[in-house]
Amino acid sequence: MTTVLPETAPGPEAYEAAFDAAVAADERIEPRDWMPDAYRATLVRQIAQHAHSEIIGMQPEANWITRAPSLRRKAILMAKVQDEAGHGLYLYSAAETLGVGRDELLDKLHNGRQKYSSIFNYPTLTWADVGAIGWLVDGAAITNQVPLCRCSYGPYARAMVRVCKEESFHQRQGYELLLELSRGTEEQHAMAQDAVDRWWWPSLMMFGPPDDESAHSAQSMAWKIKRHSNDELRQRFVDICVPQAEALGLTLPDPDLTWNEETGRHDFGAIDWSEFKAVLKGNGPCNEARITQRRRAHEEGAWVRDAAAAYAAKHAPGDDRTNRKEAASR
Ligand code: FAQ
DSSP states (O other), X not given: OOOOOOSSOOOHHXXXXXXXXXXXXXXXXXXXSOOOHHHHHHHHHHXXXXXXXXHHTHHHHHTTXXXXXXXXXXXXXXXXXXXXXXXXXXXXXXXXXXXXXXXXHHHHHHTTSSOOOGXXXXXXXXXXXXXXXXXXXXXXXXXXXXXXXXXXXXXXXXXXXXXXXXXXXXXXXXXXXXXHHHTSOHHHHHHHHHHHHHHHHHXXXXXXXXXXXXXXXXXXXXXXXXXXXXXXXXHHHHHHHHHHHHHHTOOXXXXXXXXETTTTEXXXXXXXXXXXXXXXXXXXXXXXXXXXXXXXXXHHTHHHHHHHHHHHHHTSTTOHHHHHHHHHHO
């Protein structure tokens, strides 16, 4: 953002006007630019929730790494789960540019003061769930995140570019896995269908509450953090999935799913928002297990963080030992 300020000392209105003008002109807001406190707080909330989702999202699929049916599938799944950890890191780094520490955000996740996506509170019961997550969950994530590449906040938008590239690969591996199962034995086909039946509705809930109940959408869209509403993106996702399900030879578990000639989109059945609210309150099938595992992983990783911090301190510029070593090697 290029802020043009008046010659006399600018008042707060001048900064606000420069911010509004930058957003209106589709310029990027960068970490050192002035921004309203509420804009900063909204970004911290959304980016933190997004980062937490990426790292909690490693758990359902990691559950199948040791039981992948072939070496090829195992290698792909390990790479995917590792990618999700990387996405968490890009996002925590993006949040740090807003002045919040990663420790603080992780504390809030562990204490239940910040959310993560509802979708990761469902269990992965069979191998086909790995395919359904790739196709539907990564597919929904991409639909939501491609517009975030144009988010008004620079570091978040730039992180999304790489995340989306990796998520598209994830989506394709899930689709390919399901296709193989769907075209396999009767039992494999049934397993793929059962996974799609269980993951379809929770995937639609990933887009958030309906527009008329979405507390943050209007303001986030005015600030160009969000570019589309929750319902618009949900509709886009349904329209993308219907022909893909046909190509897979699988059905989507919604008797009301029909093509609407007039709107040129698919009508679909009512979402059970009471289930969504229950999951957000902590009462989904796996909420307890996910957060317990996350806290345990954090505690068990304390020695790694300590070692990394000690190493960084030892090699910090100005550290005597580093300087002596460097001098000796000159
Ligand atoms: N789950 O007013 P809105 C992934 C909360 S990444 C839980 O509509 P907003 C990769 C919301 O926070 C998946 N909470 O809120 C992967 C707010 O609560 P608060 C994550 C939800 O922010 C794949 C309240 O409800 N993606 O899957 C959910 O404008 C495979 C009111 O809602 C992102 O985070 C939900 N589904 O819109 C990893 C994308 N929906 O804070 C592993 C970035 C809403 O007032 C394996 N985030 N809430 O207490 C966004 O685009 C937005 O934050 C929305 C929600 C669209 C999620």
